[in-house]
Amino acid sequence: MGMERLVVTGGVPLKGSITVSGAKNAILPLLAACLLSKNRVVLEGVPCLNDVRTMKEVLESLGAKIKWTGSVMEVDPSSITSVGVHPDLMRKMRASNLVMGPLLSRFGRVKASYPGGCTIGSRPIDLHLKGFIALGARIAEDHGFIEAEAFKLRGTEIHLDFPSVGATENIMMAASLAEGTTIIRNAAREPEIIDLQNFLNKLGARIRGAGLDTIRIDGARRLGKEISYRVIPDRIETGTFMVAAALTQGEVLIKNTIPEHVEAVTAKLREAGIKIREEEDRIIVSGQPGWNALDIRTLPFPGFPTDMQPQMMIFLSLAQGTSIITENIFENRFQHVGEFRRMGAQIQVEGRSAVIRGVSRLTGAVVQATDLRAGAALVLGGLAAENTTIIEGVHHIDRGYENLETRLQMLGAKICRTSD
Structure with a gap:
């Protein structure tokens, strides 16, 4: 088996519906x-x-x-x-x-x-x-x-x-x-x-x-x-798709989810200016241009989940103003920062906090998934970036997302998997 990569060409607003897998x-x-x-x-x-x-x-x-x-x-x-x-x-x-x-x-x-x-x-x-x-x-x-x-x-x-x-x-x-x-x-x-x-x-x-x-x-x-x-639906997958819709300024209906399980993520996206509608087991996210910077602290449930921290960090890289994310759960959970910087993000790490100064655009680069959620965040970054992003270390993503590229393609994303 050769080295697998995901190749993402950004700039396409995601549109359509997607069904969340079991957790x-x-x-x-x-x-x-x-x-x-x-x-x-x-x-x-x-x-x-x-x-x-x-x-x-x-x-x-x-x-x-x-x-x-x-x-x-x-x-x-x-x-x-x-x-x-x-x-x-x-x-x-x-x-x-x-x-x-x-x-x-x-x-x-x-x-x-x-x-x-x-x-x-x-x-x-x-x-x-x-x-x-x-x-x-x-x-x-x-x-x-x-x-x-x-x-x-x-x-x-x-x-x-x-x-x-x-x-x-x-x-x-x-x-x-x-x-x-x-x-x-x-x-x-x-x-x-x-x-x-x-x-x-x-x-x-x-x-x-x-x-x-x-x-x-x-x-x-x-x-x-x-x-x-x-088994219950995957709340982190739900949150990842919510951020994907917001980041690409698209409109996505997320099916088979439990809105109460992602309340912390919903609250932060709304605070940033994203429109979110909740129904019994569905969430509709409508992205808006020019979203606001946020302060986020990861905490045990019902606080903001550490597993959504990398996805929110890439989202805030394109926000208006300066955001601060404080990671209270895992001390090494900023390994993705260097990879985000390759795409043009402006992020400074100070101890357990990351200071994110919003930029007007991200650009495609060759990046490495350092862990599962960082890998997902790099895919999101690629969807929003100009040009093409190549993500290596795809095996991390496969640990937690089922057929991610195929499902994103159904929303109009330009993404494919290649191997040597």
Whole structure:
């Protein structure tokens, strides 16, 4: 396979309608949660992404049988024999650590290495491990491997130092078969946590409070109803398409979305002067010329999502006036700034803040995607820039966006994929 690139010729306002895929950050924990069941689970709305393929490989390596047809995935976890995840699979993707909670809960043991993923900052697994220890697990760490063992997990009260999404999900899954009641305080409140609660409860778990900062899990004896479940739409993909419409001064109808999940993005785009209309499961974005500069601070949900920070930064590069973005979640999440500058953006980084002085135009350049969302932002920049932009490191984009170029072409974008 040669080096793949996206070639974007800018200056075309996007017009038409686009349908949002199932959420990457919801499907990965749902797949991990299938390990808690003893029966077949059918998942609908599954996005065809590299990260989903990796999680499928992780489950299959443990002994699960999986059939994947279009956007429907059948998972049969009844034949699982292994409790060890291969280091190569752990290195491929950060979310592979989500199998630890379910395996520990169902089999009393799990062995895994430290996970990989995008290099956007430290995302320590220590909050996950502290949760397992509080539930009664013994943890041994040796040469980059983590082994957790528990004859029986017991419910307890856990206070997270930070509302980590992954730790909240892992502890919810571990506690769903524990003896007694577990209470997670300072829990993450993301929509993906609510989706996981709904899925686990359909399997037979007894969880309430997801979406609030306190979650209560009453341990169930077993999980394993045969169920089918549809994953929620991807809010970051929704936000990315919203910015694409605004940035190209186009008009786009975004279908299969939940407007409440992108309220922070909608509020900021409206503040910039973009017209947005919301319907039940649709959002219509009408771009306007000459939008306003903004100040943005990334925060855990319901604050402004860190996963939308690069897309908003390229949008603000063409705003009137000076904007400031403060990144409060990941310390290395400004790696894209150098690439944006190649396109003519005027951005200065000062610690955790980026000062963006709006310019009148961006110009095409050869740029490198440094991570998933930075890659998406470079595509958006290319759509708005003069001339042609060539984006390398496309594999990052494929981790989180399904057929991005094909779907943008349907809105009139001049974009194609090439390989050496």
